[in-house]
Amino acid sequence: MRPSQLTSGIAAGRLDKDTLAENFSDLHAPFTAHEAAVEADRCYFCYDAPCMTACPTSIDIPMFIRQISAGMPEAAAKTIFDQNILGGMCARVCPTETLCEEVCVRETAEGEPVEIGRLQRFATDVAMATPQPFARAASTGKTVGVVGAGPAGLACAHRLAMHGHDVVIYDARPKGGGLNEYGIAAYKTVDGFAQAEVDWLMGIGGITLEAGTGLGAELSLDDLATKHDAVFLGLGLGGVRKLGLGLGATSAVDFIADLRQAADLTSLEVGRNVVVVGGGMTAVDAAVQSKLLGAENVTIVYRRGKDAMAASGFEQDLAAQKGVTIRHWAQPIGSTPDGMEFEYTTQGDNGLEGTGETFTLPADQVLAAIGQTLNPLDGLDHADGKITVKPGGATSRKGVWAGGDCASGGDDLTVTAVAEGRDAAEDIHNSLMEG
Amino acid sequence: MVDISANFLGIKSPNPFWLASAPPTDKEYNVRRAFEAGWGGVVWKTLGEAGPPIVNVNGPRYGAIWGADRRLLGLNNIELITDRPLEVNLREIKQVKRDYSDRAMIVSIMVPCEEKAWKTILPLVEDTGADGIELNFGCPHGMSERGMGAAVGQVPEYIEMVTKWCKETTRMPVIVKLTPNISDIRYPARAAKAGGADAVSLINTVSSITSVNLDDFSPEPSIDGKGSHGGYCGPAVKPIALNLVAEIARDAETAGLPISGIGGISTWRDAAEFLALGCGNVQVCTAAMTYGFRIVQEMEAGLKQWMDEKGHATLDDVIGRAVPNVTDWQYLNLNYVAKAKIDQDACIKCGRCFAACEDTSHQAISMVGPDGERRFEVMDDECVACNLCVNVCPVENCITMERMETGAVDPRTGQTVTEEYGNWTTHPNNPGAVAAE
Ligand SMILES: Cc1cc2nc3c(=O)[nH]c(=O)nc-3n(C[C@H](O)[C@H](O)[C@H](O)COP(=O)(O)OP(=O)(O)OC[C@H]3O[C@@H](n4cnc5c(N)ncnc54)[C@H](O)[C@@H]3O)c2cc1C
Ligand SMILES: Cc1cc2nc3c(=O)[nH]c(=O)nc-3n(C[C@H](O)[C@H](O)[C@H](O)COP(=O)(O)O)c2cc1C
Ligand code: SF4
Numbered sequence: 053m054r055p056s057q058l059t060s061g062i063a064a065g066r067l068d069k070d071t072l073a074e075n076f077s078d079l080h081a082p083f084t085a086h087e088a089a090v091e092a093d094r095c096y097f098c099y100d101a102p103c104m105t106a107c108p109t110s111i112d113i114p115m116f117i118r119q120i121s122a123g124m125p126e127a128a129a130k131t132i133f134d135q136n137i138l139g140g141m142c143a144r145v146c147p148t149e150t151l152c153e154e155v156c157v158r159e160t161a162e163g164e165p166v167e168i169g170r171l172q173r174f175a176t177d178v179a180m181a182t183p184q185p186f187a188r189a190a191s192t193g194k195t196v197g198v199v200g201a202g203p204a205g206l207a208c209a210h211r212l213a214m215h216g217h218d219v220v221i222y223d224a225r226p227k228g229g230g231l232n233e234y235g236i237a238a239y240k241t242v243d244g245f246a247q248a249e250v251d252w253l254m255g256i257g258g259i260t261l262e263a264g265t266g267l268g269a270e271l272s273l274d275d276l277a278t279k280h281d282a283v284f285l286g287l288g289l290g291g292v293r294k295l296g297l298g299l300g301a302t303s304a305v306d307f308i309a310d311l312r313q314a315a316d317l318t319s320l321e322v323g324r325n326v327v328v329v330g331g332g333m334t335a336v337d338a339a340v341q342s343k344l345l346g347a348e349n350v351t352i353v354y355r356r357g358k359d360a361m362a363a364s365g366f367e368q369d370l371a372a373q374k375g376v377t378i379r380h381w382a383q384p385i386g387s388t389p390d391g392m393e394f395e396y397t398t399q400g401d402n403g404l405e406g407t408g409e410t411f412t413l414p415a416d417q418v419l420a421a422i423g424q425t426l427n428p429l430d431g432l433d434h435a436d437g438k439i440t441v442k443p444g445g446a447t448s449r450k451g452v453w454a455g456g457d458c459a460s461g462g463d464d465l466t467v468t469a470v471a472e473g474r475d476a477a478e479d480i481h482n483s484l485m486e487g
Numbered sequence: 488m489v490d491i492s493a494n495f496l497g498i499k500s501p502n503p504f505w506l507a508s509a510p511p512t513d514k515e516y517n518v519r520r521a522f523e524a525g526w527g528g529v530v531w532k533t534l535g536e537a538g539p540p541i542v543n544v545n546g547p548r549y550g551a552i553w554g555a556d557r558r559l560l561g562l563n564n565i566e567l568i569t570d571r572p573l574e575v576n577l578r579e580i581k582q583v584k585r586d587y588s589d590r591a592m593i594v595s596i597m598v599p600c601e602e603k604a605w606k607t608i609l610p611l612v613e614d615t616g617a618d619g620i621e622l623n624f625g626c627p628h629g630m631s632e633r634g635m636g637a638a639v640g641q642v643p644e645y646i647e648m649v650t651k652w653c654k655e656t657t658r659m660p661v662i663v664k665l666t667p668n669i670s671d672i673r674y675p676a677r678a679a680k681a682g683g684a685d686a687v688s689l690i691n692t693v694s695s696i697t698s699v700n701l702d703d704f705s706p707e708p709s710i711d712g713k714g715s716h717g718g719y720c721g722p723a724v725k726p727i728a729l730n731l732v733a734e735i736a737r738d739a740e741t742a743g744l745p746i747s748g749i750g751g752i753s754t755w756r757d758a759a760e761f762l763a764l765g766c767g768n769v770q771v772c773t774a775a776m777t778y779g780f781r782i783v784q785e786m787e788a789g790l791k792q793w794m795d796e797k798g799h800a801t802l803d804d805v806i807g808r809a810v811p812n813v814t815d816w817q818y819l820n821l822n823y824v825a826k827a828k829i830d831q832d833a834c835i836k837c838g839r840c841f842a843a844c845e846d847t848s849h850q851a852i853s854m855v856g857p858d859g860e861r862r863f864e865v866m867d868d869e870c871v872a873c874n875l876c877v878n879v880c881p882v883e884n885c886i887t888m889e890r891m892e893t894g895a896v897d898p899r900t901g902q903t904v905t906e907e908y909g910n911w912t913t914h915p916n917n918p919g920a921v922a923a924e
Contacts, residue, residue: 093555096881099838100854102861157835161882 057348058324061416065318066346072317075344079239079370080144080170088174092120094158094166103152103168108462108471109136113152117171129179132172133186137210137474138203140180140249141232142467143173144240147333149366151467180248184255189216191258194484197222197280199267202230203466204286204456206253207473208480213258215481220280221259224266230288232466234309237337239344273431277451282480285439285447285454286473289424289464295329295384304328304338304421311341323417326350327392329384330421332362338419339376350376351413355383355397355404382411384418391415426458435460445476446483453480489794490801491787493527495767496660496685496745498618500527500591502790503802504758504783507749507770508533508595508621508664511780513569515579522583524780525787528591530688530770533568533623534576536598536608541570547708550697550717561723562773563697565708565715567629568597573611581615592616593662597623597635600645602652609657619659622649624675625666625691627718637691640666643678650682662747665689667724667731676735680744687735688747688770690728692718721773725751729764733813736765753782755789762802763809817911824897824904825872825888827851827865833885836861840876840886848875868898 055063067075083091095117103113111132119128132139148154148169156165179185194217198205201223209219227233232246254261265271267287276283295301314320322345328335331354343350352371354361357380361368371378382394383406392415395406426438433440433448438460445453455472462468493503505528506512506521513532521529535541543566550563569576584592594617598604612620624640631638639645646663653661663679665672667690679687694716698707706714728750735741748766752758753774761769774782799805829840829852841863844852851869856862865876877886891897893906913920 090556096837096839098836099842100861101838102836157837160835 057346060324062321062323064321066322067318069318072345076238076242076317076341078242079237080173082177083167083170083174085174088120088125088171091167091171092117095121096157098157102155102157103166106152106155107135108151108465108467109139109142109474110471111135111139111172113168116175117166117168120171120175125175125178126182128175130185132176133179133184135474136467136470137184137186137207137253138232138249138466138470139172140176140252141203141236141241141246142470143169143176144245145232145236146465146467147364147366150364180252184210184252186210186214186256188213188256188258191218192216192484194218194281195220195279196282196284196480196484197276198284198286199223199271199276200230200286200288200456200458201225201228201250201261201263202286202288202456202469203232204288204459204469204473204476205230205284206250207470208284208286208453208455208477209259209473210253210256211474211477212480213256215477217258217281217481217484219259221261222265222267222271222276223261223263224269224290226263228261228263230286230469234312235305235334236312236466237308237341238312239341267429268427273429273449273452277449281451281484283452284445284473284476284480285429285452285458286456286469287426287454287458288469289426289457291425291427292420293423293425295418295420295422300387301329301418301420304330304334304419305424307338307419308334308341311345317345320345322347323415324348325391325414326417326419327413327415328352328419328421330354330423331356331360332421332423333364333367334424335419335421336363336367336371336376338421340371340374342417342419343374343376347417349414352376352378353382353384353394353413354378354380356399357381385410387415388412392418424457424464443475444479445472446479489791489799491790491794493768493802495591495747496619496662498528498591498593498660499589500768501589502527502783502787503762503768504786505529505591505593505747505768505770506775507772508593508623509772509776510566511772511775514571514576515583518579518583519586521775521780521783522587522590525783526590526780527768528593528618530593530595530621531576531580531617533595533597533626534573534608534612535568536604537573540572541567543567543570544710546710548717550708551721552697552723559721559773559777561695561697561719562721562776563695563708563717563719564692565628565717568595568623568626573608577611577615580612580617584616584618591618593619593621595621595623595664597626597630600634600639600649605649605652606656609653609659613657613659617659619662619685620653620657621662621664621688622653623664623691624649625664625689627666627668627692627694628716637666637668637694640664640675640691641669643674646675646678647682650679650684654683660685662686662688664691664749665731666691667727667750668694672731672734673738673741676738676741676744680741684744686745686747686767687741688749689731689735690724690750692720693724693727695719720750721777722751722753725753725757729760732761732766733764733810736807736810737813753777755786755793758786759790759793759805760809762805763807764813765807765810767802767806819910820908821911821914822905822907822909824891826867826870826891827872827874827876827886828889829863829865829876829886830884831862833882834863835882835885836863837881838863839879839881843875843879848873852876870899 097114116128116131152168153165159165198221228250229246292303326342326347328339385395396409439454441459445455453476455476456469508530512529552561626636630636663684746766748761749770758769880886
């Protein structure tokens with residue numbers, strides 16, 4: 053008999069193919085041209101627009117929306133790509149509710165912001181049906197080595213290529229894209245968009261991707277520094293924090309990576325009772341996708357209150373809407389034959405304290421989403437577990453820049469990684485052209 | 488109890504809302520539905536001479552401009568007068584009037600500028616039992632090329648002449664419909680009056696080209712790659728119509744001549760404004776073509792409620808009330824001083840007022856508050872009270888114009904605001920000023 057949501061333990065194929073396809077389809081359906089026109093019309097073309105200030109890549113949002121209104125989505129997309137070459141992915145994954153849309157004056161006026169993210173997707177979808185629109189400057193004869201083909205590395209590489217430099221991207225993984233390919237929730241980037249975007253972006257030319265080539269394994273920083281005129285590190289956060297206690301937890305990031313790479317979702321195993329420990333975007337994504345794969349009960353347990361969760365209100369609501377239970381103020385203390393044991397927590401004078409009261413949750417599968425870490429790199433200064441960078445991304449080592457999740461400062465978001473990669477490219481360019 | 492029944496030239500209708508002569512009134516089927524929906528009267532789609540029927544284009548006859556969410560703001564048409572046989576129209580008019588005797592039935596007419604043509608058709612119309620006729624001297628396209636419509640309406644002498652022929656021939660009240668495509672509306676209105684017209688109605692449509700197709704460079708609506716100017720109507724023309732109505736209402740020569748107001752009327756409020764500027768009733772076309780006949784119910788309810796709230800018992804309490812307040816620029820009180828004021832609680836901080844004032848007006852709005860926050864405030868020492876910020880602000884009543892009190896000093900001019908009325912005719916900067924005694 054085919055497994056169902058009620059099958060005990062861990063099982064694959066709890067839901068049939070069609071249901072899974074439906075569950076993992078686009079979270080926000082793309083706008084039709086009519087919907088885009090109606091929505092674009094709501095933009096007030098604010099002066100010194102708050103949305104633009106809130107966007108880490110400073111896209112000229114009122115301008116691109118006006119261009120949509122005026123029937124020129126391609127021009128709108130160009131406005132977006134000028135600032136953010138991964139505008140297509142950002143349109144899908146940015147937590148707009150805490151960025152541009154949060155400060156939209158329509159939000160102030162009537163509690164309904166202009167749907168900037170979906171408008172951005174509309175414009176970029178139209179434009180990405182054709183080759184990327186930027187031309188390369190005359191060759192400078194300089195080469196730059198970029199480590200990591202995530203948003204930071206890709207944005208950096210594209211901008212460097214535009215300025216006429218030759219770029220080699222090294223990535224330890226078999227495919228480019230970074231977390232766009234391995235981490236972002238499947239329903240945010242459907243139909244192989246992440247790879248399509250990498251290919252489209254590389255269409256500018258002058259960028260080679262050497263996949264399966266890892267810094268620390270196949271390469272050293274010194275090798276890179278010798279080979280190239282400059283180096284950019286966009287490694288992301290390769291390590292994950294582990295739940296001790298011998299609880300047999302899997303990393304939520306690995307769980308999601310497997311899901312993103314699965315050719316056939318019916319072959320993916322998921323528990324009947326899933327417990328996710330953590331309070332960020334990764335916790336929500338792992339929980340929601342477990343539920344969508346057919347788990348009967350999925351619970352997120354977070355050791356602090358709702359407001360302290362790194363996942364946005366929108367993400368928390370999404371989890372609730374998909375049937376995920378979120379429990380606050382509890383931390384794992386061990387496992388029992390019935391499942392996983394938690395102790396209630398409270399904010400004491402010296403930080404978080406256990407209250408002594410406990411509860412147990414049935415748990416066939418435990419996913420840990422309590423944070424990712426960077427394995428420190430030799431020869432570079434670090435602060436708070438990340439590579440120390442100056443504005444513009446320069447590290448403590450001459451000729452080496454860093455950006456994205458692995459670098460200090462900024463939120464760990466796709467759009468921030470793009471901004472940092474782009475800005476580092478400009479800094480590298482200035483430095484190469486001076487010297 | 489508010490009474491909105493209208494008596495226009497002795498023609499009674501249960502409300503002042505008539506459908507203008509146009510497609511909504513082109514046949515019995517529509518007009519019956521209109522009366523069932525509650526319209527007080529109709530002006531039947533313009534009739535032409537007996538003989539071979541009028542031929543319309545077989546491609547698109549309308550063009551439009553839109554606002555937010557394709558709200559139709561202006562409509563353009565190249566339709567001609569009725570293309571149905573005269574006898575059919577006359578028969579239907581008679582039947583409908585018989586069945587709806589409490590509604591106004593006006594017949595619009597346009598025949599060649601010859602006495603015989605007019606004197607032939609009038610008895611046929613009279614025979615239908617219609618309450619009155621409207622002379623279409625307004626249609627700006629097609630018929631004007633044949634010496635009719637606006638071609639007559641643009642020559643005051645013709646207006647007077649044709650009106651006279653009609654008055655000599657028929658006992659029915661004669662309404663002369665005017666074209667706005669003229670430089671001074673008072674001349675055709677005076678001519679109508681001189682010809683003995685019982686009333687004028689206005690406006691007919693404004694000559695227009697709505698758009699140009701940028702693929703094949705044809706004006707639109709496009710007929711096989713070519714376009715012709717059409718007539719513009721709908722909300723966009725209302726300000727033009729209001730002004731033309733007011734010009735006639737306040738002209739010494741035509742003051743008191745009954746007016747049927749037309750042009751962009753879409754809601755009860757628009758209708759009330761036309762009444763206030765001196766119209767005895769109103770006619771509607773585009774709003775009905777956009778939303779259907781049921782809108783008359785909103786108009787009726789809205790007008791009644793407003794009149795009730797204001798204590799106006801009948802239409803006569805409203806008609807013409809705004810006319811004395813329409814004046815020439817030179818008589819406006821230059822001692823009236825106002826300043827824009829932004830309600831900080833209502834402000835959503837879009838900054839449109841800032842962009843408008845800073846880039847195109849008087850640099851009178853600041854955008855940084857005392858703590859460096861985004862805050863828009865009017866600087867009274869720069870504000871000339873132009874009202875642009877009010878007009879571009881997306882939030883209703885967020886920016887208001889506040890009159891400065893007598894005795895206060897205007898920080899922009901350093902002058903004390905006086906209670907005294909003072910206008911340009913006596914202003915010291917006016918070379919032609921009448922010296923104050
Ligand atoms: C599960 C999950 C969901 C997320 N969802 C969202 C979301 O919805 N919206 C959002 O804005 N952000 C989201 N984020 C965060 C976002 O994905 C990251 O902030 C962003 O991808 C960071 O980009 P990056 O280029 O710095 O690093 P990454 O995307 O992590 O890319 C780093 C690249 O470097 C490569 N690499 C690592 N080590 C080496 C090495 N030693 N040698 C060579 N290559 C190496 C990796 O293979 C990878 O390709 C999510 C993160 C996770 C984990
Ligand atoms: C399609 C169309 C046809 C019209 N035909 C006539 C007509 O035959 N006779 C006439 O006097 N006015 C005609 N008009 C003008 C209308 O009666 C009216 O004067 C004008 O549309 C302005 O009013 P509105 O803004 O309410 O539409 C026509 C208007 C339209 C849109
Ligand atoms: S009324 Fe005119 S001058 Fe005064 S603040 Fe507004 S836009 Fe500026």
